[in-house]
Amino acid sequence: MNQTMKIAALATVLILATVTLAFTQEDALQIIREVERRQSTETSKAELSMLVYPDAGDSGNVREFKVISYGRGEEDSYMQFIEPRSIKGLSILSREGDQWVYFSSTGRVRKIAGKSKKQSVRGVGGDFSYEDLSAGDWEEKYDFRVSSSDSRQWVLEGIPKEKDPVYSRILIAIDKERYLATKIEYYTEEEGHYKDLEMSEIKQMGGREVPTRMVMRNYDKNSMTVIITHAMQHDVPIDDKYFNPTRFYK
Amino acid sequence: MKSRLAVLLIASLALGGIASSATAQESFYEETFSLYGYIVNFFNANLYADDWRITGSDYGNILYGRLKGDWNPGDNLSFHMELDYNASVGNLNPGSTIQSASVDHLWGSVNLGRFDIQFGKLPIAWGAGYFFNPTSKATTIPFIESVSEETPGTVGIVPSVSFLDGFLSIQGYVALQDRSHSSSLLGNTGSWSNLPFGVKLNGIISSFDVSAGWIKEVFYISESDEFYRRHYGTADFVGAIWNFGVYGEAALKTWDESKEKLAFEYDPFLDLLDACVGFDYFIPIVDIDARMEYFHQGSGVTDPGKYEENFAKLISGEQLVLAEDYVLIYLERSFLDYFSISATGFVNLNDGSLGIFPELSGEPYGNFLVGLGAMLFLGDEGSEFDMQDPAVYLRCKLSF
Numbered sequence: 001m002n003q004t005m006k007i008a009a010l011a012t013v014l015i016l017a018t019v020t021l022a023f024t025q026e027d028a029l030q031i032i033r034e035v036e037r038r039q040s041t042e043t044s045k046a047e048l049s050m051l052v053y054p055d056a057g058d059s060g061n062v063r064e065f066k067v068i069s070y071g072r073g074e075e076d077s078y079m080q081f082i083e084p085r086s087i088k089g090l091s092i093l094s095r096e097g098d099q100w101v102y103f104s105s106t107g108r109v110r111k112i113a114g115k116s117k118k119q120s121v122r123g124v125g126g127d128f129s130y131e132d133l134s135a136g137d138w139e140e141k142y143d144f145r146v147s148s149s150d151s152r153q154w155v156l157e158g159i160p161k162e163k164d165p166v167y168s169r170i171l172i173a174i175d176k177e178r179y180l181a182t183k184i185e186y187y188t189e190e191e192g193h194y195k196d197l198e199m200s201e202i203k204q205m206g207g208r209e210v211p212t213r214m215v216m217r218n219y220d221k222n223s224m225t226v227i228i229t230h231a232m233q234h235d236v237p238i239d240d241k242y243f244n245p246t247r248f249y250k
Numbered sequence: 251m252k253s254r255l256a257v258l259l260i261a262s263l264a265l266g267g268i269a270s271s272a273t274a275q276e277s278f279y280e281e282t283f284s285l286y287g288y289i290v291n292f293f294n295a296n297l298y299a300d301d302w303r304i305t306g307s308d309y310g311n312i313l314y315g316r317l318k319g320d321w322n323p324g325d326n327l328s329f330h331m332e333l334d335y336n337a338s339v340g341n342l343n344p345g346s347t348i349q350s351a352s353v354d355h356l357w358g359s360v361n362l363g364r365f366d367i368q369f370g371k372l373p374i375a376w377g378a379g380y381f382f383n384p385t386s387k388a389t390t391i392p393f394i395e396s397v398s399e400e401t402p403g404t405v406g407i408v409p410s411v412s413f414l415d416g417f418l419s420i421q422g423y424v425a426l427q428d429r430s431h432s433s434s435l436l437g438n439t440g441s442w443s444n445l446p447f448g449v450k451l452n453g454i455i456s457s458f459d460v461s462a463g464w465i466k467e468v469f470y471i472s473e474s475d476e477f478y479r480r481h482y483g484t485a486d487f488v489g490a491i492w493n494f495g496v497y498g499e500a501a502l503k504t505w506d507e508s509k510e511k512l513a514f515e516y517d518p519f520l521d522l523l524d525a526c527v528g529f530d531y532f533i534p535i536v537d538i539d540a541r542m543e544y545f546h547q548g549s550g551v552t553d554p555g556k557y558e559e560n561f562a563k564l565i566s567g568e569q570l571v572l573a574e575d576y577v578l579i580y581l582e583r584s585f586l587d588y589f590s591i592s593a594t595g596f597v598n599l600n601d602g603s604l605g606i607f608p609e610l611s612g613e614p615y616g617n618f619l620v621g622l623g624a625m626l627f628l629g630d631e632g633s634e635f636d637m638q639d640p641a642v643y644l645r646c647k648l649s650f
Contacts, residue, residue, distance in 0.1 A: 047279045054587040063588070063616050068279055082279065085286045086617045086649035095416075098457060107373035107401040111459055111497075113490030119532055119539065125587030164493050190534045223587065231279075239325060241361055244416035245459070246452055250328075250359050250366060 028144035028156050035179045036139075043238045044071040044206075047231040052126035056217060056224040065124060070238050078242040079133065087123045092133060093248045099130055102249035109249060118166045118188075126225035127195060127216040131166040142170065152176060167194070180211070191220045205232035287317040287332075288649040292397045296341050296641045310342030314397050316354075326361040330372075332403070355403040368408040373401035374423050376448065378459075378488040378497040381578050382545040382570065384524030385484045385499045387467040388425050388446065390567030394607075394625075396645060402431065422449040428468040428477065430566060435470050443507065444468050444477055450484065458489030465501065469568055478568075479507035482524075498527035503548065520574075523548045528578075541580040550574035552600045554632045572634050575599040588613040603629025603636055617649040 050065040066083035075097075081090040089104030099112040101121070117131040138144075142158030149155070158170040169187040174180065180202075186195040195218050199211035212229040241247040291313055298306040315335040322328045332355035337348060357370030377383030381393070388404045405426045412419035425446040428435070450463025462485045469478045486499035503513045503522040513522050528543030550573045551560060563569040577599060582592040589612035596605040609623030624642045627635040 052587060066279075082281070084616045084649065086288065086613075086619065086647075088284075088286050098454070106399045107375045111378075111488045111495070113457065113488070113495035113530075118534070120587070125584075188534075239361070240415070241366070244412055244419075245454065246410060246412055246416060246419040246421060247361075247366060250361070250368065 028146045028154075029139065031146070031154055031156060031174060031179070032139055032144055035174060035181060038179050040074075041071070042073070042235045045069070045233045045236055045238065046071075046229055049228045049230065050124070050126060050128075051226040051228070052124070053224040053226070054125070054221075056222050063125070065126075070242050072238060072240075072243050076243045077133075078248055081124065089249075090121070090123060091249050092121065092130075093243065093245060094133060095243060095245065098245075099133075100245050100248070101130075104249075109245075127218040127221070127223055128225055128227070129166070132197075132216075141165075147171060153182065182211075194218070194220055203229075205229065206234040208232075208234055281320075282323065283319075283321050285317065285319050286650060287315065288647055289316075290314040290397050290645060290647045292342075292643060292645045294340075294342055294641055294643045296639045298639055308341050310338070310340035312339075312342050312397050313337040316398065316400065318355075328359045328361075329357075330359075331356045332400070334398075334400075353403075354400065357403075364413065365409070365411045367410075369406070371403035371405045372408060374404050374406065374408060374425065374448075375401045376450070376484075376486075377499045378486045379499050379526040379528065379543060379545075380497075380530075380541060380580075381528075381543050382526040382576075383499065384501045384526060384545075384547075385463075385465065385482075385486055387429060387448065387465045387482065387501070388423060389429060389431060392567070393570045396623075396643060404431070417454045419452045420449065421452060423447060425468075428470045430470045430472075430568070432470045432472055432566075434472045439470075439477075443479060448484075456489075458487055460487045461485065469566075471566065471568075473562060481505035481507075493531065495530040496528070498525065500525035517548075520546070521548045537583060539580075539582045539584075541578075543578045543580075545571075545576045545578070547571060547574055547576075550600075554601045554634070557632075557634065571598075573598050573600040598629070598634045601629065601633040603627070603633035605635050605638065611645075619645075619647040619649075621645040621647075 046069040048067040048069055050067055052063045052065070053059065053061065055061055064083070065081055068080045068082060070078040075095065077094045079092045081087050087104070089102070091102040093100045099117070100109050101112060102109050112130045118129050120126050120129055121133070138158065141162065142160055144156045144158050147155045147157040153176055154174045156172045156174065158172065160167065166188070167186050168189045171185040172181055173183040175182050180199075182199055184197040185193065186197070188194045195216055197214060197216045199214050201211065201213040202209050203212045205212070210229055210232055214227040216225045218224070241250065292311065294310045296308055296310070297304050313336070317333045319331045320328065331353065333351065334354045335349070335351045338344065339348060353371065355371055355373065357368050357372035359368045360366060374388035375383070375386060376388070377385045383391070388406070389402045391401060406423050408421075408423045410419055410421040428444060428446060446466050446468040448463060448465040450461045452459065452461040465482045465484055467478070467480045467482065471478065481504050482501040483504050484499070484501045486497070488495070488497040490496065501524045503517075506513055509516060524547055526543055526545045528541065530539070530541040532539055547569065549563070549569055550571065551557065552574050557572045560569060560572045564572060577597045579595040580592065582590050584590040592609050592611070594607040596607070598604065604627070606626045606628070607623060609621055611619065611621035613619045622644050624640065625638070626640050627638040629636040
């Protein structure tokens with residue numbers, strides 16, 4: 001092969017690789033957007049139980065929390081803890097990447113910022129961090145590519161766009177038929193494969209189908225947290241005060 | 251896209267034809283009336299030492315109860331009350347009564363769209379600081395409070411109005427009692443000049459919450475039977491820089507009504523300023539939650555020889571501490587979700603004395619919290635913390 005042919009072959013390979021990469025990224029983006037489109041709802045309300053197992057292997061050691069959750073638009077959510085009584089009234093507002101927590105014991109609102117978002121909610125514990133509960137746009141936060149695909153699901157790899165993120169990488173498994181996220185793997189710089197979140201037990205709620213059981217397994221702590229959705233409503237009126245940083249706790 | 255939890259909750263919306271799907275009951279939680287609260291038992295043993303040898307000790311105990319009630323008669327109306335009970339014995343008895351009970355909070359809230367108003371006896375807790383809140387001028391809060399974290403209620407009216415979907419808001423208060431909440435204040439004190447108030451403009455700018463405002467503080471001095479009336483310009487911020495949460499707040503005295511001239515005309519700038527600035531950082535490798543806060547108290551003194559002048563202010567609650575500059579460092583490591591070990595270091599930068607408060611706490615059962623801790627003080631003779639005796643304590647809290 002002469003020099004010219006070698007250069008032509010190399011150029012062809014590079015062009016094909018670039019085109020393939022571009023298509024892969026484009027596909028991933030389209031998948032994420034389709035998941036997003038199917039999830040679109042004006043508002044939502046949910047009744048949840050959170051079961052925290054500090055030792056994943058000990059099913060007898062469990063703490064139960066009851067939560068009311070409201071969602072509005074694309075990025076706003078509000079959670080209020082009802083049980084146990086020791087934290088009744090604790091509320092979390094997530095809005096466009098910002099989070100505020102109202103501690104009913106002190107009557108104060110605290111903004112959650114920086115690495116603190118990696119922590120679980122004070123007084124609640126468990127494996128859902130402020131970051132997991134936060135509002136935010138996957139497309140804005142991560143660059144996605146299709147990591148693998150079979151007849152049943154896509155696995156998308158998300159690499160954070162921001163510097164010093166809480167998670168260094170996530171893998172999302174998406175059901176091809178339903179455009180439903182069924183599993184998320186979380187990776188961090190410090191711990192490597194840190195947590196897995198699995199969704200199951202799909203039920204009809206509020207006229208839509210909802211995964212009513214979510215299990216977060218934390219491999220660093222060997223702990224597990226289960227969230228069970230008891231009831232859910234969609235596109236119902238919700239007072240704007242729940243999404244207002246200066247009023248959500250009143 | 252929706253918040254991630256919400257994403258997960260509604261991740262299968264608009265998908266039909268799943269044969270295995272089941273239909274769930276669509277009941278929805280509504281609690282129009284609820285009663286809840288907690289009791290705390292705080293047992294304390296003071297240790298008296300001479301040259302690191304314990305020469306004696308005594309004990310004290312506080313039983314504290316708090317009953318809370320919520321009533322939500324409608325979407326835009328809510329009612330809240332908190333009754334408290336306190337029984338103090340031994341070295342924790344202030345020397346007046348063994349037990350007391352009061353209505354600490356009793357307020358209603360009306361939500362009128364972008365405008366809302368709360369009125370009654372309610373907590374007015376301004377400020378972004380964790381350990382010090384120089385912009386909190388409606389009530390006094392002890393610096394070291396091991397029994398309850400509650401903000402005392404102040405009789406007043408608290409309106410707020412928001413714009414731009416909450417990105418901009420104006421909050422205010424008019425307190426109908428002075429900051430001391432003094433029980434020795436009797437008779438008609440209803441002069442308009444004794445009406446404390448505060449107003450501030452809050453905004454959200456990028457990842458920062460910022461505010462600027464104006465406060466009138468009124469404080470009754472029982473020794474001289476007179477009122478201090480001071481005005482402050484205030485500001486606070488909270489946000490994130492890199493992986494650090496950062497915050498700060500400041501109150502700058504601008505006007506003292508009794509002196510009838512601008513504060514700058516008679517006091518240097520640093521003596522007029524109360525400010526705190528701090529940061530928090532979660533250290534990932536060791537999973538330690540770290541926090542550091544600097545506090546400047548303009549009315550404090552830098553010379554230990556002048557501490558005596560400030561004792562009365564400390565006792566009345568007008569001042570939190572004696573000196574001018576402090577640093578507070580807090581470290582906490584959690585384990586098994588419901589247990590933690592923490593240490594707080596509190597340094598008086600003016601005389602070099604310090605307090606160290608280690609604590610082991612945990613929640614062995616839901617709604618039951620127990621903490622075992624100590625208060626240790628170090629400092630040269632005549633320094634602020636040299637005057638304190640070390641103590642150990644056991645705190646139990648049961649919520650219901």
